[in-house]
Amino acid sequence: MNHMDYLLRPATLDDLDAIERFSKASTFGIHTLKPGRTRLAERLERSLKAFAGSEPVRGDEIYHFVLEDLRAGRVVGTSGIVTSASANRRFYCYRNEFSVHASEELGISNREHTLRLCEDLSGHTLLSSFYIEPEYGATLAPQLLSRGRLLFVRNFPHLFAERIGAENPGLCDEAGNSPFWNALGGRFLKMPFPEAEQRTGGRSKSFIAELMPRSPIYVSLLAEDAQWAMGQLHPDGELPFGILVAEGFDVDSFIDIFDGGPIAEARVAMLNTVVSAQDVELRTAHDLKGEACLVANMEHAGFCATLALGEFIDNTLQLNPSAIERLKLTVGSRACAIRANESSLAV
Numbered sequence: 001m002n003h004m005d006y007l008l009r010p011a012t013l014d015d016l017d018a019i020e021r022f023s024k025a026s027t028f029g030i031h032t033l034k035p036g037r038t039r040l041a042e043r044l045e046r047s048l049k050a051f052a053g054s055e056p057v058r059g060d061e062i063y064h065f066v067l068e069d070l071r072a073g074r075v076v077g078t079s080g081i082v083t084s085a086s087a088n089r090r091f092y093c094y095r096n097e098f099s100v101h102a103s104e105e106l107g108i109s110n111r112e113h114t115l116r117l118c119e120d121l122s123g124h125t126l127l128s129s130f131y132i133e134p135e136y137g138a139t140l141a142p143q144l145l146s147r148g149r150l151l152f153v154r155n156f157p158h159l160f161a162e163r164i165g166a167e168n169p170g171l172c173d174e175a176g177n178s179p180f181w182n183a184l185g186g187r188f189l190k191m192p193f194p195e196a197e198q199r200t201g202g203r204s205k206s207f208i209a210e211l212m213p214r215s216p217i218y219v220s221l222l223a224e225d226a227q228w229a230m231g232q233l234h235p236d237g238e239l240p241f242g243i244l245v246a247e248g249f250d251v252d253s254f255i256d257i258f259d260g261g262p263i264a265e266a267r268v269a270m271l272n273t274v275v276s277a278q279d280v281e282l283r284t285a286h287d288l289k290g291e292a293c294l295v296a297n298m299e300h301a302g303f304c305a306t307l308a309l310g311e312f313i314d315n316t317l318q319l320n321p322s323a324i325e326r327l328k329l330t331v332g333s334r335a336c337a338i339r340a341n342e343s344s345l346a347v
Contacts, residue, residue, distance in 0.1 A: 004292065004307035005070040006141050007326055008148040010051045011044055011078065015066045018075040019044070022131040026236075033078070033129040047080070051301050057159065059084045063152065064129065067145045069136075070326070077132035077145045081153065083160055084123055091122040092208045093254045093263055096231075097216065114216040115230075117208075121254065121265065125153065127166040130240040137239050140307055140340050144294055146243045148305035150273040151296040151336055155303075157268070164268050166249065168241050169234040170261025180260030183226030188212050196258060208257065230260045237261070246341060247271045276338045280317040282324055284331050290318065292340035297327045304328065310337065 011019065016037065023035045047064035049055050060083060067077035085091040094115040102109040127149065132142050153160050172178040172193065181193040188211045189196055219227055231252070233241055241264070245251060248271055249264035256263055268274055288309045295317065296305035308323035317337050329335060 002139060003071060004140065004309070004323075005326075006144055007068045007070055007304055007306050008065055008144050008296075009068065009304040010301075011047060011064040011066045013041065013044055013048075015075055015078075016041055016044060018066065019064075019078050022078050026131045033131060050083075051303070053300060061159070063149070065145070065149055067132065067141060069141070076136055077141065078129055079127070079131075079145050079149055080129035081149050081160070082126040082128050085121050085126045085165060090119045091124070092117060092119060092212075092257055093121055094118070094217075094257055094260075095120060095254055096252065099216070113219040115219060115255070116216050117212055117214055117257065118254075121165050121263065123161055124163045124165045124265070125160040125268070127164065127244075132239070140292060142239055142243060143340055144305060144307050146240055147247070147273045147294055147338070148296060150247070150271060151277060151294065151305055151338070152303055153268060154274045154277050155296070155298055155336060156300060160268065162268055164266055164271070165254075166240075166244055166264040167256060168244075168251075168261045168264065169237045170256055170259030171229045171232045171234055172259055178259040179223070179225040179229040181258055183223045184217065185212070185258055193258065212257065226260070231255050231262050232260070233262060247273060273338055277336045278312070278315075278317075278338070280312070280315060280335055280337050282329060282331060282333050282335055283313075283316045283318045284321050284324060285311065285318040286320065288318060288320055293317070293319075293337050294340055295319065295323065295327060295335055295337040297329055297333070297335055299328075302328060307340065312337075 019040055020037055023033045026033050043062060044064060046062045050061035050063050063081040065079050066075045069076045095118045097114045097116050099112050099114055130146060132145055170180060176193050178193045244264045249266040251262045251264045254263040254265060288311060290309045290311035293308055293310040294305060295308055304327055306323055306326045308319050311318040
């Protein structure tokens with residue numbers, strides 16, 4: 001399994017069985033990869049239209065990818081991009097804020113942590129639906145699955161927002177019980193967390209604003225287990241979260257209104273993948289002893305990316321012929337490439 005013969009490409013309806021399998025195996029709270037064959041098929045059809053560019057750009061497109069292990073001959077992961085969080089609507093989350101209350105007469109000053117229901121991420125592009133089979137966690141494949149889609153964003157910036165976010169699963173048990181939800185959301189929506197997740201399907205529903213308090217929530221008044229869960233990551237989310245942190249995402253400002261999981265947020269132009277990516281001309285070389293690279297073609301409908309050993313020389317990148325062939329390119333073709341972060345293997 002310690003190889004580089006992977007291919008990130010647009011998902012098709014032929015991948016539905018694999019994606020449905022991932023949706024059933026993924027952590028409760030990965031909001032955009034919920035079980036339901038019909039819903040998943042509709043998502044793939046929307047993605048196919050977005051990649052094909054067959055319809056006018058509306059700002060609510062979905063781009064869904066799959067990762068193939070070419071040696072094993074099967075799909076082993078999936079990830080996506082939503083061009084705009086709740087396009088033409090509102091995306092709700094909590095912003096971490098602090099206020100100071102002081103009394104000169106008593107000589108007391110308190111700095112209080114508060115949560116404010118906000119719409120700050122409305123219109124942001126969202127990374128979504130990350131899942132990779134656990135046995136691939138210690139390889140470079142997760143980098144390709146996560147960072148490869150950022151190369152697509154980098155190549156077609158006019159399709160995406162200037163700022164980008166990513167929801168991450170918060171703490172909950174196997175039955176879907178969330179300490180944060182029990183202390184806050186459940187008190188106002190009057191339903192258990194799994195039911196709320198099933199009924200909403202997103203963070204843009206108007207009843208969130210109608211039922212949740214708009215005034216600041218003092219964290220010190222919440223139950224202790226809810227306070228501890230705030231901003232905490234579900235263990236199954238550590239791998240993709242670590243990649244986001246390495247990219248330069250801010251993971252301290254926003255939390256999910258449902259399970260309290262951290263929401264990563266950044267400016268696209270400042271992400272390490274976007275800053276470090278180089279436009280290169282491909283050259284061929286045999287028996288390379290170069291460094292691990294992520295390489296993507298410059299296509300829209302036919303976008304794909306792969307891992308390969310490569311050597312950067314000026315504005316060229318030397319690759320083995322097989323890697324160039326995986327990208328459906330030829331010697332002399334233009335591509336974009338970044339160095340793989342092998343330290344992420346320890347995440």
